[in-house]
Amino acid sequence: MNDALTYPSDSDLRRLLHFEADSGAIWLGERRMLLLHTAALSALRQDLIRSVGKEHARRLLTRMGYACGLHDAGFARQIRGSQGLEDMFMVGPQLHMLEGAARVTPVNLKADIEAGEFEGQFRWDDSWEAHAHRMTYGVVDEPACWTLLGYASGYTSAFMGRLILFKEIRCAACGDDHCLIEGKPIDAWPDGEAHRHYFEDDSLLDTIDALSQQVEALKTSLVPSESGGMLIGQSAAFRGAHDLMQRAAGTQVTVLLTGETGVGKERFARALHAHSERASGPFVAVNCAALPAELIEAELFGVEKGAFTGAHNARAGRFERADGGTLFLDEVGDLPLPAQAKLLRVLQDGEIERLGGETGRRVNVRLVAATNVDLQGAVERGLFRRDLLYRLNVYPICIPPLRERAGDIEALARHLLSRFTALHHKRVAGFGDRALQALLHHDWPGNVRELENLIERGVILAPQGGFVEVEHLFPNQPAPSHDGLDPRGRLARRSTDEEQALCARILESGTPIGELETMVLNLAVERSGGNLSGAARLLGITRAQLAYRLKRHPLQEDA
Incomplete structure (x- = not known):
């Protein structure tokens, strides 16, 4: 390829560059992009150099470019993975030009991934970074395209599976009419080791953060439900409900949790129990809608031997099992009227009576009820006892639907990602930009429960080490309308x-x-x-x- 280095058509890349005026987003495939003023980037470089010194600024900007290169290498494999190495590798230089970094001309390229051998030279004309540096500091003695060099090194290193160091042989910031970069394995450079620290991430803070994420994932996988660990959020709607829960936790008041299906009522109930003085006692949950009407009294209050045909042994009910702890009655609005009457007696007297029994049994139980229906309306229709509603509705907490706490969606999604990657022994890089935006703009009729299901499916479908993309979360979501680029670089509505x-x-x-x-x-x-x-x-x-x-x-x- 040395004698006739040419670019393949970039039409496949142009087709993936989308401008969505309605959403205010620019997309390159699944990745969100930005148009930035070079003057703003130049000001950022200048502030960094002035604040932390040239050496630290160079390392930060090189690391930023390196990270961009790593991402684009994965993108190149996704777009041209079925083509030859040459065409696939050229995605990086072509993206550099589409993104406005510089005009890139390949001069020399020899690559053998299996042997780990690489040698490449590329010419850069009109490098934005060289121009920005020269405009600020004049002609300098050392090359200044730090971000672009980091990109070339990161992109090529990802392809080769080893650190490839690119250096500027010429730089327009030094007075040359163009920049010329050369890349080869870092150990092939006589001074390669002196440049390694620009690319290796040895930050102690990053190491601590990585360890913290692993610990959180482990904790979540071991005790996800008992800890109430899904109570995550900082939105005003969520904080209001959470504050009410914490205020009630230290009391013995009966709590009624209301809200749509899937908002996390049981998680709130578990968190209430975990923060109360009864935390060491049992937490017993009952879904009243899932129990047949003829069995629900036996389940709640227990059965004496011989109470009915088939009752060969006495059996304690859920109230007795929850003694000293908390009983959570989910979908309490579905209780039949006879069971409602017995529940009212328990709340009034603190005693239960087993089916077939003749004496009451005292129980020390904190009751938390939940419903997604209008209990007042059920009272008006004769389906729910008014006196029981008054007893249950002493301390109501309305849990907001997920669409009213959009600011919490990303934090919840990342928490669930850690939980399900640990559960399924899967390693993923995170969420793709379009996937994250799709999560933020979804209506969430199923609330947190729907989010849980989507993230688990996404983790299962995502490739090992790759990103969870929008098609893994929403397989049937139609592609949005967008503007693209025609061959002359102009916006063209399609x-x-x-x-x-x-x-x-x-x-x-x-x-x-x-x-x-x-x-x-x-x-x-x-x-x-x-x-x-x-x-x-x-x-x-x-x-x-x-x-x-x-x-x-x-x-x-x-x-």
Whole structure:
């Protein structure tokens, strides 16, 4: 490849660059991008150099570029993984140009991944970083494209599986008319070790943070429910409910939790128990809607031997099992009226009576009830006892739906990601940018329970070591409408309606199919800049198939 270094068509990259005016986002595939003023980046470089010194500023900016390069290497494999190493590697330089970093011209490239051998030279014209440095400090003695060098090193290192160090042989900041970079394995440079610290992440704070995340994941996987660990959030709506829960925890008051299905009522109940003086006692949960009406009294209050056919032994009910602790009655609105009457007696007298029993048994139980229905409306319809509602509704806590606490979604999602990666022994890099935005804009009819299910599915479907992307979370979500870039770099709206209208016009024109094929061939070659291999990729055919069609339909010369 040394004799004729050429770029493949970048049309595959342009197709992935989307401008969504409605959402205020720019996307490159699944990654969110930004358009920034070079003047702002230049000011940032200047502030860093002034604040922490040139050496530390260089390390920070190199690390930033290195991280960008690592991400783009994964993107390159995703986009051109089925193509040869040369075309796949060229994604990085082509992205650098699309993103406005510099005009990149490949000079020399030799790469053998299996042997770990790499040697490459690239020319940079109009490097934004060299220009910014020179405008601030004038002509300097040392190369200054730190961020761009970090990118080249990170991108290539990810491809080669070993640290590849790029250095500037020429730099426009030093007075040259262009920049020239050269890369090879770090141990192939005589002074390579002196540059290693620019790329290796040896921050103690980062190490501590990584260890903390591992500890949290382990804790979550061991005791996710008993700790009430899903009570995560800082939104005003959540903090209001959480504050009410904490105030009630130190008392013996009966609590009624209300809210939509899936908001986490049982988690609030468990947290209430965990923060109370009864934390060392049992926590017993009952879903009243899941028990048949004829069995619910026996389940709650227990059974004496011989109370009914089949009752061969006496059995304690849930109230007795919760003695000294907390009993959580979920979906309390579904209790049948006879059971409601007995529940009212327990709340009034502190005694239960087993089915078939003749004497009461005292129980020391803190009752927490929950419902997602309007109990006052049930009272009006004769389905719920008014006196029982008064007893349960002493201390109501309304738990907000997830759509009203959008600021908590990201924290909840990351917590669940740690939990499910530990549970399924999976290593993932995190959420893709588009996936995270999709989570933030979802309506969440199923609330936290729906979020749990989506994150677990995402962890299972994501590739080992990769990102959880939007298609792993929402497989059937339609692609958003967007503006793309045409071959001349201009914004071009593309929509299904326009494509359908174009097809209709072609059919109505009566153009012969041979002429249509000639038009398509001409357009593909034009968009690929005359590169026939690139044109073939655009059309989804081989180069040989394209050559055959071009013999039948020669390219049209411009008049």
